[in-house]
Amino acid sequence: DIQMTQSPASLSASLGETVTIQCQASEDIYSGLAWYQQKPGKSPQLLIYGASSLQDGVPSRFSGSGSGTQYSLKISSMQTEDEGVYFCQQGLKYPFTFGSGTKLEIK
Amino acid sequence: QVQLQQSGAELTKPGSSVKISCKASGYTFTSYDISWIKQRPGQALEWIGAINPGSGGTGYNEKFKGKATLTVDKSSSTAFMQLSSLTPEDTAVYYCAREDYGYAPDWGQGVMVTVSS
Helix, strand or coil, X not given: CCCEEEXXXXXXXXXXXXXXXXXXXXXXXXXXXXEEEECCCCCCEEEEECCCEECCCCCCCEEEEEECCEEEEEEXXXXXXXXXXXXXXXXXXXXXEECCCEEEEEC | CCEEEECCCEEECCXXXXXXXXXXXXXXXXXXXXXXXXXXXXXXXXXXXXXXXCCCCEEECHHHCCCEEEEEEHHHCEEEEEECCCCHHXXXXXXXXXXXXXXXXXXXXXXXEEECC
């Protein structure tokens, strides 16, 4: 199985700050990576797919980058509504696997 | 718009089975796989498996083989997951999701399954 290592486990950011979350795959996943945001008591929501494609309706302050085994999610200007837990997921091969999550809070 | 409506919360006893449903609407049901995902309280997401509603073909995470069985009813655009031989470790929220080239753009609201004696 492909292991997804996500960091940091948690972080706090001020309004307007730029935030970056990292995800490392145990093997090359050829940009087969997605990022999700989950708020308490809610289902995850897809933010980014294909490592860098923005899902419809997602604010442009979210962006994804990376290749091979290293990927990152950037929030260019932290907003209150961006609080939540973020997960990466590889969609290259079964079984799909998720990172352990990053809890993002407002400082 | 795409909607995945899941069945209600379940409270079950150890050793029993439970079958939860996921009714799809707003798209052609047979055109996209349905994935099932487990999330224990405060924990990360685990992919259980997926089913192709058109063919009925399935793919499972080895960890959940023998635990989860995925089926569909094309006539009602509904996917099902049966969980068997339940233990407290199966207590979790279970999501269904429409899968699109390895990603999940649409999710059900989740079903809380509680296993307790």
